[in-house]
Structure formats: structure tokens, C-alpha cells
Amino acid sequence: MIALSVAAVLAIFLLYTSIAGGGNPSISPSELGSRSEKVQLAGLVTGPVRGDAHAAGLRFGLRDIEGGSPATVKVLYTGSVPDLFKKGRHIVVDGQLRSGVFVAEPGSMITKCPSKYAPKTSDDSA
């Protein structure tokens, strides 16, 4: 009975917090369109990569990892850049669209590493 009541309270609690805040939609570049709320953008880095992440900001493009949609989102990023970041890599950044440029939150970038279980593929050398 204690267990049940606690579980019930917990479920409500969780539902509440996840609806009320804390969560960001995770979308791909082609889905961004002109949405301007805070989102998590996951995509493939396209060139050219320019600028300085610790000064005016790093500028690059992101397009869909799958589906071959040509839509590219321009990204402006500041803060620490993971070791594995480069053209052709899959990355995830948090941020929001501001006048046509996706402005990422400082330090929000994570790269998906070519990890232990991945055999080398051709896009590693892209």
C-alpha cells in the first residue's frame, strides 16, 4: 500500500516535471523550419567550418543524418568544442533559431563518437 501510494505520487510528479519543463524537443535540421523555441538539434556537420568558438563563434552547417534532405541549418556555436568535432561528424547542440541562424547554447555540443562497437566507415575520413 505504501509502495502503491508512493508510486502513484511519483508518477504524477514525473509527468508534471517533464511537461512543465526541463525537456527540449530533439529534432533534425529539416524539421527546424522557422520554429523558434528552444530545441535540441541533431545533425551532420557540413562545411565550411569557420570562426573561433572562443571568440565571435564557430560557424558551420548542419543537415539531416538520414533521409538525404538537402535542408541545411546555419549554426553559430561558442564554448568548448569536443575533440571529435569536424566536417562529416554527427553532433547534437541545444539552442534556438534567431533571425535565420541557429544560435547554440555555449558548451552544449556533444559529438557522437565513432565508438568501440563501430567498425571504421568511410565517413570517418570525410
Place this chain on the structure above:
Amino acid sequence: MPELGRAALVVTLGLALYALVAGAAAAHLGRRRLALSAQNALIAAFGSTLVAAVVLLTALVRHDFSFTYVARTTSEALPTGYTISAFWGGQEGSLLLWLLVLTAFGAAAIRLNRGWAKSLVVWVVPVFAAVTVFFSFLLVAVASPFATQVAPADGAGMTPSLQNPYMLAHPPLLYLGYVGLTVPFAFALGALLSGQLDERWLVATRRFTLFAWAALGIGQLLGAHWAYVEVGWGGYYAWDPVENAALMPWLAATAFLHSVMIQERRGMLRIWNVLLVILAFSLSLFGTFLTRSGVVNSIHSFTQSSIGAWFLAFIALSVAVSLALVFWRLPLLRSPTKLESPISREAAFLYNNLLLLALCLTILWGVVYPMLSEAVRGEAVVLGRSYYDFFLRIFGLPLLLLMGIGPLVAWRRASLRALLTTFRWPTAVALVTGAVLLALGAGSSVPGLVAYTFSAFVAATIVLEFARGTRARKALGASSWPGAFTSLIARNRRRYGGYVVHASIVLLAVGIAGSSAFDSVAEAKLERGQSMEIGDYTLLYRSLDERQVSNATEIRATLDVTRGDRDLGALEAGKNAYTIEQQVSNEVGIRSDRLTGEDLFVIAEQIDPDGTVYFRVFVKPLVNLIWVAGVVFLLGSVIALWPDAREQRRLVARAGEVGIPATR
């Protein structure tokens, strides 16, 4: 050679199938010799799996690139240690390791328990066999490590970040943990099937569960240390789904290890315990599913493979079957005793269980929420760090406090007056600690201050327990104080091992609170000769050097570190550029203060061609206590695990008295 490996796996599958069918028939019909033969088949399956493992290991060590697996995960130049670690560096190999550990645990658990718990083991065999069938089927039909090809001149090599001593120990320890949880699961289901729902299955599996749990804990801490030292972003845990995948079964197993004591002593919580074991086992399978299926955005990305669907099906099947069995046996699972008071040892353990489970389920929710929201709203919503941090505080801090209270409350019913007496000193210690820390400025983080205060409380209760126990043994005629102390631990390893583990959790809590609630960070772009300050440290960027080593170019910035007037020497931070793999990795500089456990952590984030470097520097107070906690945790686990014939006899004898609640 590959044929031998393949054949050995087919034999394992055959033996497991036989053990499943014959074992189930024997148990159902009560055929003793058939049951014995099924048991022996399962034990033999360990032998055939071992043959397969040796074949793969030999191929790896001999650089036999005609094995697709070997060619994909290693290269001629890879050092032998990492060549061996490639065994679990790829999907097929890690599945084989999983099967090997599974059959080894199965063989051991059956051999150790078939003497005294015969009627139970008879039903455990088909359950164990079913799990073995699943894994050996995957290895035979879906992901064979023995696929062959025309041997290329050299293999593809190993990702640089995996060429690391931690990779020798971190994954196998996690496997030991994941797979080890199969033992209590199989015995729980065996108990359900046989209808023998007394405490025997707990006694039979206690050490296995403890071992799996300890391995899982140490494995995770090693992973955290690896992330801290090698990955170099300044943290040790990122609430990444793959990290959570290992934490969830550990939390469920922690809850189980505690609630088991209530069942052993009072015969309560039988349904709860069975459910916890099912949860822990399913979560360990779910963890594998998460890492393999690519359904989540994780910093550990793995190849997406067809294995994920198989795992999902297997999880669904095992959960459905287990729950159906629990439902079927509900009448037998009713416990003969009831909770007598909300202030008692039992109740404290129950609260501990609820909190652990709440934490575990919150994390699970965070992990699956992106998938659920994708299914419901068509858009994945990710819960961030703040979500996890919030719930870690909400559930973790009370849990920390309970860790001090629980072990000291009397069984059955405790009076408030007795509690006040028991906790007089620990409360005083905690209040004084809190007040002193507040005066020193720890009020900047309330959760941090609370964590410190609770930790002081728990630490005081543990010290008090050891002091009280040692004094009692001295009074009972121990010749010396150290003698009294060691005999105290030796005579009740489980209890005092548990206290040592609790002490390690206190260290962990203090380390986490210190490094996450009271850390500081500074960033600066420096030219050679310029300096920056953080806390009372001053860092002078002196020089930048480039070194060529066999597989990489190492660029290092050297900084002179001073603290106040004291010269702390030079610290190097930089990057390695791996030539063949075309990868760059951060090589952080860490200076640990042995006395205070504080780290100065320097990342050279960006190195410009003109020699200016963008530095990011952290000061992390007490962070080294986390690693010390790992050592203490290991010590406590070993004490609790150490074979104790007397205790085992006592438990066996007690478990025989079916349904009789044992009391103090």
C-alpha cells in the same frame, strides 16, 4: 580454427536446449536422473563456450585477420594488452564474453547449491538454460564472432580512445555485473516455478548477487574515472543513457540486497523481492538493448544492429513470463508476518527500498521519455541534466540520511526514546559539522551543505558502531584492541562489511557534493608568459611543445602553478593528434592535492597556430574522495563476500524452517 569456434557455439546451443527441455520435463515429472543430466548439460555448456572463447582469443593474439572480427577490431601494431581487450571491443566478442560469464555463473551456482537445495535447483536449471539458449542462439545465428573472410594485410585497428588501460577492466566488470544478476533471477523464477518460496533462493544466491553488484559498482567507478582522466571535459558522470543503463540495475540490486535481509529475518517482502530481482535482470538486458539499438542519442554511439530487436523481444518475453509466474504464485508469496511499526528496522529498510526504487525509476523515465514522447507526440523530447540532478537530490539525500538511521533502529518496534539515545551523538556531530561548514561559507550551495551534514551524521553512526562493537568484544575477553576489532569484523562479516560499504558511500557523497556543488571554473585565452587565476591558484602559461610519438603528435602547453606563495611545479595540458585515425584527443592536466583531495584540472581547449591557448580550468574540491570511495567499496564488498562457513550453516538451517519468522 573458425570451424571449431562455430562448432563449439553450436554445441553450447544444443546443450542449453537440452538442459531447457530435459530440465523442465524432469522438474515437472520429478525424474531425478533426468534432472541431474540436465544440470550436467548446463555445466558442460560452460566447457564448450570456453572452447569458443579460447578460439577467438587465440585468433586475436595471432592476428589472424581471416577472422572478420579480428580484422575489424585490431591491427598488427596494436599492443598485446589491447589486442586482448578487443575480445570485448566489438559486439560479437562481447556477446561471447557474456555467454561465457553466464555459463560460468550457471555452472558455479548449480554445483554449489544442488546439494542442499536440490528441489529448488531442479527448477532453476531450465530458467538458466533458457537465458543461455537466447545468447547462444544470437551468437550462432545473428552475430557470429567466427565469420571469416580473405585475410587483409592489416586490420582496421582500434579507436584511440579505447586504447587505454581502463578498457581492459571497465567493460568486463560491467559484464560480470550484468550477467551476474541472472543468478538471482534464475533462482527467483526457479522458486516461483517450484512453489518453494521460502528464503532458500535468497541464501543460495546472496554471494552471487553481492558479487555482481560489487562488480557493477566498481566497473562504473572505473568508467567514471576513465571519463574524468581521459575524456577530459571536466566531469565524471554525464547522465548519459548508456551510463544510466549501468546505474539502474545497480540501484535495483542495491535495493534488493537490503530488502533480502528483511525477508531472511522476518519473512516479509517476498513479492517485493521477487519483483526487484525481475526488475534488476530486465534492466541489465535493457541496458544492453539501449547500447545496441541506437534508439537514444548518446555520447557513446554504437553500431546500430539487428541485435536490438532481439533483445527487446527477449526482455518483453522474460518480463511477461516472470510477472505471470508471480501472479500465479501470489497466494504462496503472502508473507507470514506483517510490519508492526513504522519506526523499526524493517520500516527503515522499506523506506530505503522505496527511495532507491524511486531513483531508479526516475532515471528509467528520463531514459525512455525521448522514445515515449516520440511515439506519442511524434517528436522526441530530451530531459536534461537538471532533471536528473533534481531527482538525485530529492531521493538521494534522504537515502543518505537513512543509511545512518536504518542499521541502528531496533527490529519490529523501536521507541522514540531509544532512538533519541542512539542518535544523540551522531546528531550532535552532524549539527556541529553543519554549523562549522556554514560559518566557513558552505551555504553557497544548500544541497551541498545538506549532503555534507548528512554524511557527517552517517559517518558518526558508523564510527560509533565499530567503537561499540570493539568495546564489547574487548569486554568479552579479546586480548588487545586491534584483536577485538578484527574479531568483531571476522565474526560478523556481513554486517561490518556492510558498514564499510556504507562508509564508502559517504565518501562518494562527500566527493560528489564537493566537486559538483562547490567547484569553480575559469576560462582565459593566454599568450605565452601570461597568467590566469582561479581560487588561490595562479597559472602561468610558460611554453608550448610538440613531440612526435609512434602513432601521434603530442602538443603540450606547460603551465607553472603556484598557490599563494607556494610553488606547486609545472602542469602539462594539450592535445594528441592521431595520425592514422585522423583524430584529436584532449590530454588534460590534473594536479591532485593529496592532503585535501582537491584537483586542479586544466584543459587546453583550443591551441592556435601562433601559440595562444584557450584554457579552461576547474578547481574540484574533494573529488579524489570518489576514487578513494571505490577502494573502500571494494574492501567492504570483499569483507561481506568472504566465505563464512558458520554463517552459511546458520542461514541454511534457518531457511529450512519454512515460514517461521526468525527474530533476534
